[in-house]
Amino acid sequence: MKYSIPRGTKDILPADSPLWQKLEAICRHVFGAYNYHEIRTPVFEKTELFTRSIGNTTDIVKKEMYEFKDRKGRSLCLRPEETAPVVRAGLENGLIRPDQVTKLYYIGPMFRYERPQAGRQRQFHQAGVExxxxxxxxxxxxxILMNVQLFEALGLMDLEVNMNSVGCPKCRPEFRQQLKAYFKDNISKMCDDCRDRFEHNPLRILDCKEAKCQKFINSAPASVDTLCADCKTHFEEVIKMLDYQEAKVVVNKRLVRGLDYYNRTTFEVVAKSLGAQNAISGGGRYDDLVAELGGKPTPAVGFAIGIERVIEVLKKSEIALAQxxxxxxxxAALGDEARKLAFDLVIGYRERFINADMDYLGKSLKSQLKLADKLGAEKVIILGEDELKKGYGIIKDMKTSKQEEVKLDSLAEVM
RNA sequence: GUGGCCUUAGUGUAGUGGUAACACAACAGAUUGUGAUUCUGUUAUUAGGGGUUCAAUUCCCCUAGGCCACCCCA
Known part of the structure; x- marks a missing residue:
């Protein structure tokens, strides 16, 4: 094959696109019910937007961005996520104001230069809200409730909703210190990755999967225990509201999110049926990002779902595949005269938005009927030279196989 | 960025150091104008490049891609 699809990307073929359409429609439906409005931003932005927001030390910025220079030498990036672009667009267009609540959602492709694997592509799609x-x-x-409702509306089962609080710039340094103090003595006995994390991002040690690290992690201090008074109250209030709504959300003290801008509430939903990359949505609060990107200090919360991963779950669980x-x-027309008439009639049906089709290859009647059968046609109109001469066509019901003759001028009204 | 497995017709799979098999799909036909069945036929130089050999699809190397895991994330 001379041309093949770029690594880590996928064509979404007609066999799958109805499922995508259904998923997108349900997203819009649920987001709409919560009064969120769609925003569409460019797929690329100035590089600096992402380095500022996501954090210079994160893998996304360090090695996963599709960065390029345009013809004037400006550094641009295909967006690896959409929160920063939404903030940028909201600020630039006066949508985000400190004294009012603005609810936005988006659906679209994101790009990260990663090694492809189950549930991970270089171009993937997210639907998210801010x-x-x-x-x-x-x-x-x-x-969080909207996220849960969205998955319920899709009929997803066996999900786990985890939440945690990572504190704020006031109390997080304290937590970091406690963690480093705790691991200091044993870090030499832990895995290479954890030793690296110890230096750069001690919080990440908490979700290491290595058995030899687990025993130390189990009794490590938790962020929720070192929260400042304000963060603690906030966290408890969120839990209280979720309990009141009987949401099945579990507090997971080990949940850490990768992006630098998160503070206080973080959460993610994992699908047990998925394998290693099993987070189907994730999000949290990011009260400092708007100011970081040049706006007035404005608190914010958001999450994004991974559409490919949700599609995978839908396929696995055999949930009503859209048709x-x-x-x-x-x-089915035979002869030039008949084909011309058939074309005229087909167009007429289509103008009334009735799905109509015909043969364009000059096939035999047998082949045309075969095709009609394959396409799942309810009725076939047979227009042969004999019928044409006599001024009628044959209408055949494909379910019952019954045929009847119908005058040509009433063929436009069969359906 | 690291590691393991893999790459044969449209799809899914066999197979052997000597010039490729099966299923499904697709297309055509079965006395010439009627669909799901049945029968027949048609459809591949075995990912690309290099090497070993008289000879490679089968052995070795490289590249590309796929799958899976680590890292990380949706």
Whole structure:
């Protein structure tokens, strides 16, 4: 094959696209019910937007960005995530204001230069929401509940919703210190990755999967125990609201999120059926990002779902696969005269938005009927030279195989 | 970026150091204008490049891609 698809990307073929459409429609439906409005931003942005927001030390920025220079030498990046672009767009267009609540959602492709694997591609799709302007725990709860409702609406089962609080710039340094103090003595006995994390990002040690590290991690201090008074109250309020709504959310003290901008509430939903890359959505609060990107200090919360991963779960669980549209009426014509008439009639049906089709290859009647059958046609109109001469066509019901003769001028009204 | 497995017709799979098999799909036909069945036929120089050999699809190396895991993340 001379041309093949770039590594880590996938074509979404007609067999799958109805499922995508269904998923997107349900996202819009649920987000709409919570009064979120769609925003669409460019797939590329100035590189600096991402280095500022996501954090210079994260893998995303260090080695996963599709960066390029345009013809004027400006450094641009294919977006690896959409929170920063939404903040940028919201600020630039006056949508985000400290004194009002703004609710936005987006659906679209993201790009990260990673080694492909199950549930991980270089171009993948996310649907996400962002709320700006409120620090109220109700908003944290609302966003989590909306996420849960979305998955329920899709019929997903065996999900686990984890949440945690990572504190704020006031109390997180304290937690970091405690962690480093705790691991200091034993870090030499832990894995290479953890030793690296100890230096650069001690919080990440908490979700290491190595057995030899686990025994030390188990009794490590938890972020929720070192929260400052404000963060603690906030966290408790969120939990209270979720309990009140009977949401099945589990507090997971080990949950750490990768992006630098998160503070206080973080959460993620994992699907047990998926394998290593099993997080199907993730998000949290990021109260300092808007100011970091040049706006007035404005609290915010958001999350994103990984569409490919959700699609995988949907396929595995055999949840009602959406159907391709089927042909309602098919015209089998023989001879130039008849084909011309058939074309005229087909167009007429289509103008009324009735799915109609015909043969374009000059096939035999037998082949045309075979095709009609394959397309799932309900009715076939047979137009042969003999019929044409006599001024009628044959209408055949493909289910019952019954045929009847119908006058040509009433063929436009069969369906 | 690291590691393991893999790469044969449209799809899914056999197989052997001597010039490729099966299933499904697709297309065509079965006395010439009627669909799901049945029968027949048609459809591949075995990912690309290099090497070993009289000879490679089968052995070795490289490249590309796929799958899976680590890292990380949705």
């Amino acid at each position: 709320v700006f302007g409120s620090a109220d725990p109700l908003i944290d709860a609302e966003v 391709q549209p089927k042909v309602k009426i098919f015209f």
